[in-house]
Amino acid sequence: LGVLGGTLVGVLPGLGPQAAIALLLPAAVYLNPVSAIIMLAGVYYGSMYGGSTTSILVNIPGEAASVVTCIDGYQMALQGRAGPALGIAAFGSLIAGTFGVILLTLVGSRIAAFALRFGPPEYFSLMCLALVVLTNLSGTSLAKGLISALAGLFLGTVGMDLVTGVPRFTLGLSMLMDGVGLIPVIMGLYGVTEVLLNIEGGLKRALVTEKIDHLLPNKQDWKDSTKPIIRGTLLGSILGVLPGGGVVLSSFLSYAIERKLSKHPERFGKGAIEGVAGPESANNAAAQCGFIPLLTLGIPANVATAILLGAFMLLGVQPSPMLISRNPELFWGVIASMYVGNGMLLILNLPLIAIWVKVLKIPYSLLFPLILLFCLIGVYIPNKSVAEIWIMIVFGIIGYIMKKIDYEFAPMVLAMVIGPIFENAFRQSLIMFRGDFSIFFTRPISAVLLGCTILLLILGFVPKIWAFRGKLQE
Amino acid sequence: MKKDEVIPSIAWIIIGIVICVAAAALKLGTWRRPQPGLFAFLIGCGIIALSVFHMVPQLTKKSEEGKTLFYWEGLKRIIIVFALLVFYVLSLERLGFMICTYVFFVVIFKSLGRKSWGYAIFTSLIVTILSYLVFEIWLKVNLPKGPLRI
Numbered sequence A: 001l002g003v004l005g006g007t008l009v010g011v012l013p014g015l016g017p018q019a020a021i022a023l024l025l026p027a028a029v030y031l032n033p034v035s036a037i038i039m040l041a042g043v044y045y046g047s048m049y050g051g052s053t054t055s056i057l058v059n060i061p062g063e064a065a066s067v068v069t070c071i072d073g074y075q076m077a078l079q080g081r082a083g084p085a086l087g088i089a090a091f092g093s094l095i096a097g098t099f100g101v102i103l104l105t106l107v108g109s110r111i112a113a114f115a116l117r118f119g120p121p122e123y124f125s126l127m128c129l130a131l132v133v134l135t136n137l138s139g140t141s142l143a144k145g146l147i148s149a150l151a152g153l154f155l156g157t158v159g160m161d162l163v164t165g166v167p168r169f170t171l172g173l174s175m176l177m178d179g180v181g182l183i184p185v186i187m188g189l190y191g192v193t194e195v196l197l198n199i200e201g202g203l204k205r206a207l208v209t210e211k212i213d214h215l216l217p218n219k220q221d222w223k224d225s226t227k228p229i230i231r232g233t234l235l236g237s238i239l240g241v242l243p244g245g246g247v248v249l250s251s252f253l254s255y256a257i258e259r260k261l262s263k264h265p266e267r268f269g270k271g272a273i274e275g276v277a278g279p280e281s282a283n284n285a286a287a288q289c290g291f292i293p294l295l296t297l298g299i300p301a302n303v304a305t306a307i308l309l310g311a312f313m314l315l316g317v318q319p320s321p322m323l324i325s326r327n328p329e330l331f332w333g334v335i336a337s338m339y340v341g342n343g344m345l346l347i348l349n350l351p352l353i354a355i356w357v358k359v360l361k362i363p364y365s366l367l368f369p370l371i372l373l374f375c376l377i378g379v380y381i382p383n384k385s386v387a388e389i390w391i392m393i394v395f396g397i398i399g400y401i402m403k404k405i406d407y408e409f410a411p412m413v414l415a416m417v418i419g420p421i422f423e424n425a426f427r428q429s430l431i432m433f434r435g436d437f438s439i440f441f442t443r444p445i446s447a448v449l450l451g452c453t454i455l456l457l458i459l460g461f462v463p464k465i466w467a468f469r470g471k472l473q474e
Numbered sequence B: 001m002k003k004d005e006v007i008p009s010i011a012w013i014i015i016g017i018v019i020c021v022a023a024a025a026l027k028l029g030t031w032r033r034p035q036p037g038l039f040a041f042l043i044g045c046g047i048i049a050l051s052v053f054h055m056v057p058q059l060t061k062k063s064e065e066g067k068t069l070f071y072w073e074g075l076k077r078i079i080i081v082f083a084l085l086v087f088y089v090l091s092l093e094r095l096g097f098m099i100c101t102y103v104f105f106v107v108i109f110k111s112l113g114r115k116s117w118g119y120a121i122f123t124s125l126i127v128t129i130l131s132y133l134v135f136e137i138w139l140k141v142n143l144p145k146g147p148l149r150i
Helices: A002-011 A017-028 A033-058 A064-078 A082-115 A120-138 A142-157 A182-200 A219-241 A247-261 A274-289 A291-297 A303-314 A328-360 A364-383 A386-404 A410-432 A444-473 B003-025 B038-060 B072-111 B117-138
Strands: none
Touching (some): A002 A017, A002 A328, A017 A033, A017 A182, A017 A303, A033 A064, A033 A082, A033 A303, A033 A328, A064 A082, A064 A247, A082 A274, A082 A291, A120 A410, A120 A444, A142 B003, A182 A364, A182 A410, A219 A274, A219 A291, A247 A274, A274 A291, A291 A303, A364 A386, A386 B072, A410 B038, A444 B038, B003 B038
């Protein structure tokens, strides 16, 4: 159900995995934690696949990782080869996704065992790294991304202070005592904002009119795609494990590598199947491997897994190195479901492509009020609270303004979810080591993680400072 | 001066100052004994510092000519949706799910979709009944009833 629901929402133009998880999150609250998490994980990788369908058929990426798929996928569709493009994306996703799950099965428990050595300083440094990596990947300006992340950290502090019990930044509103709700924020940012941005430019959309057949790639397609799929899978698996990012980076890098290695780089951008096979495999492997830091460290690898982490918490499950020993049925249940889910993705999607195309043909004038209705009711259902709808509307407007002024809200969402853990790790470190900041640099794991963070910040900021200095001298 | 970068930066600086003031009111404590406001205070300082860092180079750059962030036609559509969302929240518990949803869809189809009255009335009715069946009957979600009592 998760995979199917995820693909259905992922197929809707403009709605990516984040919106898919957000829209289906309220339904998950009614299930038991294991089933709910299995469903939401399915929604995540189902919507990743659904996103590639919109990229290929209408040139609208469901999310950032599918941007590269648009380049050659849409060109293939224009040449009447939408079928093989969708087919190779599905097969590539299956192969890469399964490899990612195997990796998770093999190394998950080892990483969890290693992570038992982590104390508050290590967690603090790891989360710093996660935030900076994601910020680096999510937008054009590092400073803007970091501002967005800091705003998210601030949102994470709203509510009752866990240590002293003092209410913080609640504006006297009782609905904010437990903090700013995750569901209304996500629905606002990824549901309402997307609708506002889409209707601003009018309600017309490009539609696929050609009939799609011959979904199975032919011999030549397979010959061209095998190596890109293998390379994409390996690349995505390595980058996906990095806390803070990997899905977007891996798809872009895979495209660049395939183009570089190709004997005919001029074919890229004009419908080269390698340009679909490589990036699609890479982003699916990275998406699956993103579960490694999430399940073993409790650190999300990207925004979608950050929302999943929030969902885990809503369901009373705290991902940590202890998850495997305390909640083995959940950990291994999720992994087992991924094997089934990846297979289901292929079995369901290839025959259902005709239906997905029909979904794409729903006029936007009918689709967007439906999305808004799902958001309104989805936010209302969990607590039967109108106040949560107000929060959603406010964040819908905030998201719209942020997009207009070119501030990405992905770092904000990630920071908001990990904010309470981040603050806790920071305060515990200071209390445990009596306000001694050197602890972050003298403990080896923390020092390496923080060193990487600082290096990334230097690499991001120094060129700008130099450019500005040069301009001043001129 | 690049206005579309400088004005948001100034807004962020103000937000940062407000956060710092509100956090300081909660007590900051010391590094050894951090109090509830310390973390938020550092966040506020970070926002101010980064906004200044981002804003300063923009002061010497020129705004792109002809670039407008908001335009009236688009903004009008957004205001309509915003007003409808506000209507929905304010009247959901008074008028109930059925009436609210029906009015919401009719107004959207008429004002934004520019559909005929017949289409708006009929399609809204179908959508409302279908969503009622999905949420209330199938998913057994207890939605506000309003005067219709269904």
